[in-house]
Amino acid sequence: MSPAWLADVLALGGDLLVVPLMLPVGGLLLGLVLGGRHLARVALALMVLGLAAALAVAAAVLQAGAPLHYELGGWSAPLGVGLKADGLSAVLLLISALVVLAVGIYAQRPFGVAPGTAETRSSLAFWMLLLGVWAGLNTVALGQDLFTLFVALELLTFSAVPLVALDGRAETLTAALRYLLFALLGSVLYLLGAVLFYGTFGTLDIALLATAIRGADPLPPALLAAASLMTVGLLAKTALFPLHLWLPPAHAGAPPAASAVLSALVVKGSFFLIVRIWFDLMPMLLTTTAAQILGALGVAAILYGGLLALRQARLKLLVAYSTLAQLGYLFLVFPLAAASEAAGSVDVLTGGMLQLVSHALAKAGMFLAAGLIAASLGQDQISALGGIARAMPITVLAFGLGGLALVGLEPSGAYLAKSLLDGPAAAGGQWWWGLAMSVGGLLTAAYLIRVFYHALAGFQLPPSLKRRPARYQELIALALALGALLLGLLPTELLGLVEIGRTGVELGGLR
Amino acid sequence: MSMAPAVDAGLALLILGLGLWIIAARSNFAAVVGFMTYGLMLALVWVRLTAVDVAMTEAALGAGLTGVLLLGAAARLPAEAPGGGPGAGLRVLVAVLCVGVAAALAGVVLSLPEPAPSLAPLVAENLPPTGVKNPVTGVLLAHRAIDTLLETVVLIPALIGVWALAADRAWGARPGALTPRPSSSSLTLLAQVLPPFGILVGVHLVWAGADEPGGKFQGAAVLAAMWVLVVMAGLADLPKVTNRLMRYTLVLGPLVFVAIGLAGIWTAGAFLALPAGYAKPLIVLIEVVLTLSVALMLGLLLAGPPKERA
Numbered sequence: 001m002s003p004a005w006l007a008d009v010l011a012l013g014g015d016l017l018v019v020p021l022m023l024p025v026g027g028l029l030l031g032l033v034l035g036g037r038h039l040a041r042v043a044l045a046l047m048v049l050g051l052a053a054a055l056a057v058a059a060a061v062l063q064a065g066a067p068l069h070y071e072l073g074g075w076s077a078p079l080g081v082g083l084k085a086d087g088l089s090a091v092l093l094l095i096s097a098l099v100v101l102a103v104g105i106y107a108q109r110p111f112g113v114a115p116g117t118a119e120t121r122s123s124l125a126f127w128m129l130l131l132g133v134w135a136g137l138n139t140v141a142l143g144q145d146l147f148t149l150f151v152a153l154e155l156l157t158f159s160a161v162p163l164v165a166l167d168g169r170a171e172t173l174t175a176a177l178r179y180l181l182f183a184l185l186g187s188v189l190y191l192l193g194a195v196l197f198y199g200t201f202g203t204l205d206i207a208l209l210a211t212a213i214r215g216a217d218p219l220p221p222a223l224l225a226a227a228s229l230m231t232v233g234l235l236a237k238t239a240l241f242p243l244h245l246w247l248p249p250a251h252a253g254a255p256p257a258a259s260a261v262l263s264a265l266v267v268k269g270s271f272f273l274i275v276r277i278w279f280d281l282m283p284m285l286l287t288t289t290a291a292q293i294l295g296a297l298g299v300a301a302i303l304y305g306g307l308l309a310l311r312q313a314r315l316k317l318l319v320a321y322s323t324l325a326q327l328g329y330l331f332l333v334f335p336l337a338a339a340s341e342a343a344g345s346v347d348v349l350t351g352g353m354l355q356l357v358s359h360a361l362a363k364a365g366m367f368l369a370a371g372l373i374a375a376s377l378g379q380d381q382i383s384a385l386g387g388i389a390r391a392m393p394i395t396v397l398a399f400g401l402g403g404l405a406l407v408g409l410e411p412s413g414a415y416l417a418k419s420l421l422d423g424p425a426a427a428g429g430q431w432w433w434g435l436a437m438s439v440g441g442l443l444t445a446a447y448l449i450r451v452f453y454h455a456l457a458g459f460q461l462p463p464s465l466k467r468r469p470a471r472y473q474e475l476i477a478l479a480l481a482l483g484a485l486l487l488g489l490l491p492t493e494l495l496g497l498v499e500i501g502r503t504g505v506e507l508g509g510l511r
Numbered sequence: 512m513s514m515a516p517a518v519d520a521g522l523a524l525l526i527l528g529l530g531l532w533i534i535a536a537r538s539n540f541a542a543v544v545g546f547m548t549y550g551l552m553l554a555l556v557w558v559r560l561t562a563v564d565v566a567m568t569e570a571a572l573g574a575g576l577t578g579v580l581l582l583g584a585a586a587r588l589p590a591e592a593p594g595g596g597p598g599a600g601l602r603v604l605v606a607v608l609c610v611g612v613a614a615a616l617a618g619v620v621l622s623l624p625e626p627a628p629s630l631a632p633l634v635a636e637n638l639p640p641t642g643v644k645n646p647v648t649g650v651l652l653a654h655r656a657i658d659t660l661l662e663t664v665v666l667i668p669a670l671i672g673v674w675a676l677a678a679d680r681a682w683g684a685r686p687g688a689l690t691p692r693p694s695s696s697s698l699t700l701l702a703q704v705l706p707p708f709g710i711l712v713g714v715h716l717v718w719a720g721a722d723e724p725g726g727k728f729q730g731a732a733v734l735a736a737m738w739v740l741v742v743m744a745g746l747a748d749l750p751k752v753t754n755r756l757m758r759y760t761l762v763l764g765p766l767v768f769v770a771i772g773l774a775g776i777w778t779a780g781a782f783l784a785l786p787a788g789y790a791k792p793l794i795v796l797i798e799v800v801l802t803l804s805v806a807l808m809l810g811l812l813l814a815g816p817p818k819e820r821a
Binding site: 075139 | 679
């Protein structure tokens with residue numbers, strides 16, 4: 001049925017993993033040399049290839065029904081470093097490639113180089129840093145070694161932080177510096193944890209460590225310290241309440257194309273590593289109070305982010321606070337994974353990944369739309385949005401559909417995610433997690449209605465726009481938002497992708 | 512009877528004292544000088560732990576280059592924090608928290624298994640195919656080549672991050688953080704006399720790194736320091752950020768590394784694998800080109816964002 005070349009590609013198996021690992025790295029190296037006016041186009045071409053590579057990996061994982069493995073340099077762990085693509089990796093690769101490509105198309109105008117100019121600061125910096133973020137994410141998705149993953153985190157951090165201050169204003173520099181301090185503290189804590197794992201078992205490979213940990217009775221105290229250090233460090237990078245202080249000014253101050261990547265993807269990279277540590281490395285943690293605490297922090301983030309989003313006067317800050325709240329949902333997977341033996345942790349993780357993907361698409365679309373509105377009006381005060389829906393209908397539609405996807409209307413990805421999470425919550429008798437999700441949904445609806453009230457109310461004449469957004473930019477934002485809204489229509493076999501490589505986590509109590 | 516325990520205890524006390532000094536020092540400058548000394552003492556500790564490669568890296572990067580960056584920052588900062596800094600209550604709270612965390616970490620480290628599990632025997636067993644005799648080089652360039660490659664690549668976004676701080680109109684200018692000092696005969700003399708020796712030391716570190724402690728990061732740091740010295744003395748100009756040759760040199764190392772790695776798929780069966788018999792020359796080649804790129808990268812990181820000359 002499938003053409004022969006496709007079968008050949010899929011037969012490459014683990015070799016395929018080298019492509020998403022090296023494509024953005026190659027882009028970084030060639031990009032610095034090319035620079036100038038060609039960089040935007042070359043980066044875009046690489047992003048198209050990147051999406052194809054991510055699709056190929058996902059298809060190969062689906063076809064094999066098992067994770068793909070690769071031993072770099074032919075050395076096997078613990079001496080060498082391995083790559084692995086399970087369902088989770090495939091999903092992260094795919095969503096990264098999709099959002100990066102969408103942003104790459106959108107940014108052709110704001111970060112292109114005008115004819116007659118050789119190279120501009122913002123253009124070189126934006127494309128190089130975008131490639132850097134993408135390289136970091138792909139390495140996070142595929143890495144199987146705690147130190148390789150540390151380097152991936154560094155790639156992610158050093159590329160993401162300067163994106164915040166790309167416009168060079170003093171206030172964005174302050175925001176970037178605060179982000180840098182939080183992120184570096186996170187790196188140090190992560191590295192300390194990795195050292196303790198190595199000091200205990202003499203390996204950094206996740207699979208080997210997991211086996212050693214399963215056989216350890218009782219669990220050495222160093223491992224609990226290591227897991228706590230790494231988790232706290234990664235929480236600082238993910239901006240989970242109360243380590244969120246850096247996020248709103250950073251995500252709201254960055255240029256829209258950068259905000260979209262930061263909110264949709266960068267914070268998910270560190271979340272992804274928390275999932276690796278808790279589900280793959282030390283699943284026994286899921287039955288402890290610590291998992292309940294992570295969930296409780298998630299609930300606090302949902303409420304706090306939602307309430308503060310309601311109070312924002314500026315559109316981009318509202319979207320940034322909404323990110324805080326939406327990140328909270330992700331952390332419900334930790335207590336829920338152990339809540340119901342019947343529903344199992346697999347459903348919960350599928351729900352969590354769906355929420356991750358859905359939020360990535362919706363939030364990228366919303367930040368791009370908010371950026372177009374801000375650029376057209378010259379400011380983004382919510383109270384001054386009157387008539388904007390008549391002046392920029394497609395952009396406002398994109399923002400609105402993205403918002404509906406966040407609220408969790410059927411058939412959005414968030415709806416499906418919440419129903420997958422609700423099941424175990426109800427079955428395990430832990431109704432409060434479900435309640436938190438409902439309250440969060442209401443808060444989301446409330447702050448969106450506030451935006452719509454101003455954007456749609458009255459029959460004012462359209463405001464005079466400083467400049468019209470390019471139609472293709474509006475359509476990109478709309479496509480991302482629509483993607484989030486229709487995610488729930490994905491066929492079940494594709495949802496099963498997440499589960500590949502999950503053997504049904506052996507929870508077993510912490511002895 | 513050996514003097515070693517006394518030396519170790521002295522070192523440990525010195526490091527603790529320096530740590531306290533850095534925290535308590537009133538002026539930024541004093542704290543930075545303390546920090547650089549602390550880095551050098553830490554390097555001695557690594558020597559005592561027979562980790563000479565780590566010691567050299569700590570001395571070159573931890574104490575040396577970081578120290579220069581911090582000195583520059585201290586010179587630009589006001590002597591006192593605006594607003595007088597945090598209050599006494601907050602200071603005490605921070606101190607208590609830090610002491611608590613440090614004590615807990617110390618406890619955890621003491622709980623680690625003894626003797627420490629180690630991959631060293633496995634590395635030694637698998638060193639012959641790489642052709643090098645320094646196990647650290649074997650691990651960095653063969654067994655864990657991907658980490659070394661990505662560590663070098665990560666310097667590129669870092670450098671772009673520094674450059675991105677420039678004003679738009681300064682794009683295309685030369686980096687501006689290393690302003691030449693007003694001409695002083697002693698600095699000029701130093702910048703004329705030291706580099707030949709420094710370059711020799713840097714090259715030796717890279718070359719010897721295959722079989723003895725040393726390697727590209729240490730060698731590159733020494734080379735970068737010589738370059739910075741010459742620039743500070745006003746004997747050479749930094750390249751403009753749009754300079755083609757400079758950009759090619761920046762990516763040369765990682766690009767050759769990736770190319771050899773990709774060739775490994777066909778010649779040795781895996782990405783980043785080295786074909787039997789050619790491993791050592793390829794490793795030396797990678798080390799040499801990486802040294803060039805890393806030295807340039809480190810120098811440019813110190814040189815700061817491009818700035819228009821008044």
